[in-house]
Amino acid sequence: MANTRKVISLLTVTGIVAGCSGLEFRTNIGPYTESRLVSAAVEIYSPTEISRYDAVTLGNVEATACQERPDEPVASRAELVRQMKMRAHRLGGNGLVIEACGKTTLGVCQTYIECHGTAYSVPQRQTRP
Template structure:
């Protein structure tokens, strides 16, 4: 009986070795980690560093139906941070962020900014 139990457990473990679990949790956690590593600066603050501009970034959201979530500045700035991280940046300056009208949207919001590689220490005065 002991050999049969051992054989059964061995077969079960081997047959389950190729099982994968897929969730969207990885994407959520990945974007949270990326946004934590990117800081938002004002134009005055970024001028105090020897920061290197990496490129323009933009994010937008369209609320197509009244029941959908509404766009927020915070969510769009987080999207900008993820994009800045993708460019190798650790800082952003949001140049504009606002709501506007779009044909198929109940509410449309767009933010634009610039991604930067910001050193840890401030530059020389």
């Protein structure tokens, strides 16, 4: 009787393991980690700071967020800056000058946030004091 229980237990465990062999485990840790690493690779500069480098202008970047309903989370300036850093990185940049960020109401948005900036490729060393 004890051997029969062991065999049944072994067959049950084997069946469970075999049945789960096709399972996939997916998370968003890849995109989350990538966005954090990319945004960390792009540094924020003031207009005065960027003028000390022979930086190459790559283009304008912007980010916007609309809170349509009061129960939705309000987008933060930090989140918009992170999005702009990712866009600057996609342009080949490692620097960003934020020119303007502001909140307003717009159409269906309870709160509308908009940020504008310029992406730069910034050399490692300053060329001007």
